[in-house]
Amino acid sequence: MTKLRVGVAGLGTVGSGLVKLLLSQKSVIKERCGGPVLVTAVSAKDRARDRDFDVGKTVWHDDAVSLAKDENVDVVCELIGGAEGIALKVCEAAIGSGKHVVTANKAMLAVHGTRLAKSAEKHGVEIHYEAAVAGGIPIIKAMREGLSGNDVTGVLGILNGTCNYILTNMHDAALAGESRDFETVLDEAQRLGYAEADPSTDIDGIDAAHKLAILTSVAFGTEIDFGSIHIEGIRHISAVDIEYAIELGYRVKLLAIARKGIEGIQQRVHPGMVRERTAIAHVDGVNNGIVVQGNYAGTTIYEGPGAGGNATASAVAADLVDIARGHQTATFSVPTTRLERHSAASIDGISSPYYIRLMLVDKPGVIADIAACLRDQNVSVESMLQRSRNPGDVVPVVLTTHEAEEASIQNALNSMEHLRSVIEKPRMIRIEEI
């Protein structure tokens, strides 16, 4: 390669991080690519903003779409964000102009990934997106290349740093004997910059689902299917659930899970309890962690920073090095003509042990009523915890079940909710055996 000319659209956390990395790592990248990787054009919304680096003679485009068509650009890095709008237009323009695309935009890929991949194939260009899933962890490369001799049977991960920060903080507080509720920790995360002013995309599980949609496609060679993901966030996780999880030997994490079974591919994002002794239980703070199950490699585990300028820029730079080296890979593991349309397995069909917490008015017969709700659905109880009580008090009662079907558990919870002595909506957390 003589040189690779890069256009960077978006100079925020990731875009600035990338420009700085390409400047400071210039010689090492040149060595590895056999020629320089140069930023020849940039674009952002506000030209006057101090970027903490010198763009020198680099061409500035007020319009990011014009950057995407600039004839002095070989690769367009789309680092603006958003599923629709300017980011999508930039990618479409770049592909249409015969340029490779590198993007960190999981929201866009989760919605338009298959269509963009088809268009890229038609125009003979590549789309790379290592930074879109789990920031600095090279999970796309690991799955698309390192595990390409395997049939992947499952992928399970902690894919959202904000949720993991909140849950880790609640866990640590409970261990220290201080109860910290979700809202308090969320406020603190916002003050520290770990959560957005509007945190809903993160804490309601949407961001993790965007990343899962991409991982599923890479893992199973299927078209992206964001719409069929079952999504639950962490708003309802209380300090008392975290305390019981510790007592039972578990940690609560927001899990993103994709599994292939006879009924199709199951994709779900929800809080889950994982055993304290597992590696995933110890992925803490803003870190991400992913477990991949392959039929030959077995279980492999990846952990690292899921966000931040440096970690994400590292992933974008690796994509640029791949392109500079002329490395060609199908966007989602297989050419788009061979991407399967999978049938989506409903969450009702999953089977796992469950944690259930009820707030009960303690009076004779109430436990028998609860047991009857489970018995009627063929669910058997593994353990029950009840804190100290006086008759007539409201007490938390916690049950764990043996493996049961989701639909049966939902029916049982529904019946329990209608019992007179159950004074709050019963809480359920799935227990994931990894």
Ligand SMILES: NC(=O)c1ccc[n+]([C@@H]2O[C@H](COP(=O)([O-])OP(=O)(O)OC[C@H]3O[C@@H](n4cnc5c(N)ncnc54)[C@H](OP(=O)(O)O)[C@@H]3O)[C@@H](O)[C@H]2O)c1
């Ligand atoms: N931040 C992370 O840690 C992280 C991690 C993984 C993936 N990502 C993904 O990376 C992408 C970028 O995220 P970020 O955190 O870097 O966002 P950010 O800090 O908000 O930066 C966005 C950049 O886009 C520019 N921009 C906005 N509208 C534009 C327009 N119409 N034309 C040209 N430029 C425009 C902004 O310009 P101004 O600077 O002038 O406002 C800014 O430089 C997103 O897809 C995000 O999901 C981020």
